[in-house]
Amino acid sequence: MAKEMTLSGCAASAQAVKMAKVDVICSYPIRPYTAAMMELAKMVNEGELDAEFVHGEGEHAQLAVVYGASAAGARVFTGSSGVGVTYAFENYSPISGGRLPVQMMIADRALDPPGDFGSEHTDAMSARDQGWIMGWAETPQEAFDNHLINYRIGEDKRVMLPQFVCQDGYFVSHIPDKVKLPDQAQVDEFLPPYDPGNHVLDPKKPFSHGPQIRPDQGAIMDSQRAEAMLAAPAVIEEVIDSYNRIMGRSYSPWVEEFMTDGAEIVFFMQGAHAATARHAVRHLRDQGVKAGLVKLRFVRPWPTKAVAETLARFKAVGVIETSTSYGGSMRGGNLLAETRASLYDVPGRPLTTSFMAGLGGEVVPLKEFYWMAQKLTDGLKAGRMEKSVYWAGLEH
Amino acid sequence: MFDIPKESQVPFGCVTPAPVGEQPMMITGNWREYRPVIDHEKCNLCMNCVAFCPDACWQLDAAEETVAWNAKYCKGCLVCVNECSTDALSKAYELDFPDGVVRLEKPF
Secondary structure (H helix, E strand, O other), X not given: OOEEEXXXXXXXXXXXXXXXOOOEEEEOOOOOOHHHHHHHHHHHHOOOOOOEEEEOOOHHHHHHHHHHHHHOOOOEEEEEOOHHHHHOHHHHHHHHHOOOOOEEEEEOOOOOOOOOOOOOOHHHHOOOOOOOEXXXXXXXXXXXXXXXXXXXXXXXXXXXXXXXXXXXXXXOXXXXXXXXXXXXXXXXXXXXXXXXXXXXXXXXXXXXXXXOOOHHHHHHHHHHHHHHHHHHHHHHHHHHHHHHHHHOOOOOOOEEEEOOOOOOEEEEEOOOOHHHHHHHHHHHHHOOOOEEEEEEOOOEOOOHHHHHHHHOOOOEXXXXXXXXXXXXXXXXXXXXXXXXXXXXXXXXXXEEEEEEOOHHHOOOOHHHHHHHHHHHHHHHHHOOOOOOEEEOOOOO | OOOOXXXXXXXXXXXXXXXXXXOOOOOOOOOOOEEEEEOOOOOXXXXXXXXHOOOOOEEEEOOOXXXXXXXXXXXXXXXXXXXXXXXXXXXXXXXXXXXXXXXXXXXX
C-alpha cells in the first residue's frame, strides 16, 4: 500500500533507490549525502534490497565502479557531496560519452577551501557541461520522485545518458518532511528493469568501452552526445507525464510556478531555498507587492523555450543564484547567463538581474527575499536594473 | 540533425570491437620520426627487441627464423635499437622511406 513517511532527503533518496531495484551501489563517505548510503547499507544488510554494495576507496573509484557495472548492464547508484563531486570529475565525461545511464545523487556542499560544510550548488554546477542530465529537488518528496524519474529518462533508448539527481545539503538532505511513497507495483509499472540492449559487455561479443579515440572521431562522438541531450526534452516531458499519471503527482517538467497570477516581479531559482521563497512571496502579496516564484526543475537540458515563455509574462525577474562563476559574464552565478540567453529573442523581454544568496550554506532569510523584491521593484520603477548581480546580505 | 558520412561514423558510445591480435580501429604508428631497421646478418634472435618493445611491434617469425617489425603500431621510440645485443638494429629517418609516414598529414 502507498504510505506516508517522515523522511529526510537522504532517507527519501534511499527509499527511491530501493524501489528502483538497483543492482550495484558504490559508496564513499562524505557528508551530507552519506546518510543516503547509510540507509542503503542497512537495507542491503537486512535483505530488503538485493544489490551489490561496494565501498569505493574514494569518489573517483566510486564513479569507476559504477561505470563498469553500468557497462555490464546493471542499474547503478552512487553519490557524493562537495569536494567528493570534484574529486570524481574525470569520470563524468567518459560515462556520458560511453552512453551509460549511471545515476549519481549529489547533496550539495560548499567546495573547499575553507572546509565549509554548508550547502551551495557550486559543486554540482561545476559538472553541468559533462553531458549528464541535471536538476534539483526542493523537498524530500521531490528528491524521492526525481530519482525514479531520472532513471527512466536516462535509460530511455533515445537518451542513454547519466543523471545527477541533486538536492541541497542539509536543507533537504537532513530536514525530515512528509514523503508519500508509492506501492512497489506502481514503481514497477513506471520503471521497468534496465534493458541495455546490445550496449552491454558480453564475453561472447567482446568490445572495449572507453578506448582511446582519434581526433577525427572525437567531434562525431560529441555530436552523438549532443543529439542525445537534444532528444532528452521530449523524453522528459513524456516521462513526467507518465509519472504524474501513475503516482498521482502534478509535476511540471521544466518550471513550476507559485502565485504568479498577476505577478510583475518573480524570483527564479532552483532547490531548497524555494521553500522559503514561497513564504516570502505570500507575505509580499499581503503587503501588496505583485511578487511570484518560478522554480527551475532541470538545469541540463536547460529548458530554453519554457524559461522564455514563462518569464516573458513578467516585468522583472530576479534570478537567485546558489552557485558562483568567478569572472563569468554576469559577474555572479551561472543561472542569469542562461536566463538572459533564453530571453534574448523575446520581444519586450523582462528586466533581469541576479542575487547571490545562500553561498557557503547560509540560510536565505525572509528579510533577504524582501530586500531582493525591493531591488526588483526599484528597477521596475527606474526602467532598468542598476546591476546584474547583487550579493544578498553583503550590500544595502 | 548531423550529416555524417557512413565511413566516418563511430559506434554508439564509442565502443570498439575487442581486438583479436591487433586493433585495426586504432592505428597509432603514424607519428614516427625514425624507424628501426634490421640487419638480419647480425641478428642472433636474442629476443631483446621482442621483450622490450612497449607496443609489441617486434614478433618472432619462427618459420623464417627471424623477427618481424609491425609498422602499424611502431612510434619510433627506438628502445629496440638501444636494447639490441648485436647492433643488428639501427635507426633510419622515416621520411627517407617511400612509405614513410608524414607526421602532420593526420595527427593520429
